[in-house]
Amino acid sequence: MKDWRGKTADGTFAVQLQAPVLRALDRLCREARASETGGILIGRYSDELSVAIVREATPPPSDSLRGRAWFVRGVSGLGDMLGNKWRAKERTYYVGEWHFHPVAHVEPSGDDFEQMLKISHAKEYDCKEPLLLIVGTGKQDGWRSLRAFVCPAGCAPLELLPWVGAADAK
Ligand SMILES: [Zn+2]
Numbered sequence: 001m002k003d004w005r006g007k008t009a010d011g012t013f014a015v016q017l018q019a020p021v022l023r024a025l026d027r028l029c030r031e032a033r034a035s036e037t038g039g040i041l042i043g044r045y046s047d048e049l050s051v052a053i054v055r056e057a058t059p060p061p062s063d064s065l066r067g068r069a070w071f072v073r074g075v076s077g078l079g080d081m082l083g084n085k086w087r088a089k090e091r092t093y094y095v096g097e098w099h100f101h102p103v104a105h106v107e108p109s110g111d112d113f114e115q116m117l118k119i120s121h122a123k124e125y126d127c128k129e130p131l132l133l134i135v136g137t138g139k140q141d142g143w144r145s146l147r148a149f150v151c152p153a154g155c156a157p158l159e160l161l162p163w164v165g166a167a168d169a170k
Contacts, residue, residue, distance in 0.1 A: 006148045006160030013150040014051040015131055015160050022143060025057050029100040029135055029144065036071035038064070038099040040078065041131055042085055044092050052095050052131055052150075070111070071099060096131030096151075104138030106147050108157070116151035128153045131160075 004017040021041075028037060039058040046053060058081070060066070063074030085092045097119070099112065112132060119130050129152045138145030141162065148160040 001143070004143070004146065005163045007163035008150065008158045008160055010158075013129065013152075013158060013160060014163065015148055015150070016051055016053045017133070017148075018053070018055065021054050021057050025098060025100075025133075025135055026144065028057065028059055029137075032066075032100050032102065034102050035066045035068060036099060036101055037066055038071050038073050038097060040073070040094060041096040041098055041133065042082070042092050043095045044090075045095075052129075054095060054131070054133075055092050057098050057133075068102065073097065094125050094127050094130075096127070096133065098133040098135065100135050103136055104145060106134040106136035106138075106145050108132060108134055108147070108149060113149075113151065113157055116149075116157065117153075120151055120153035132157070 001019045001022055003019055004022060005014065007014040037060050039060050041054045042056040042058065043052060043054040061074035061076040061078055063076040065072040082094055116130055116132050119125050120128055129150055132149045132151055134147045136145035140146060149157045150160060151157045
């Protein structure tokens, strides 16, 4: 499985989802069956700060609440986990959220974007441009249906569209 890369139409934001992240997401989505689920994305920004490199997608915290068409991510254990990542040799940190919607064609809900807006302004996340990744049950380019958005504080969310980078073109 190759990495998934996405970029906004204006080229301002880009994301790279590495293969182990896609495998972890696939497993977590299968475990959720017909319910929504989600967790946080941990990674780092590239040296020139133009690409968010996602290294991990975490399982839903134990205090998360979920139903067929809704999900409220809990916070249990996240503070300690993020502290450990920050102090590790390869420093990584919170870069956004992932959701599983148990439908083929994924659409972010108004609640999804509202939650992202809150996070973009929240001191405890220290992330002004959080990502929102929504994974579905459909098939798309040999993987699951997937949409990615960047939700910068103070402006409308922008979709990250699949992008074949220079590294793939070689
Ligand atoms: Zn959602």
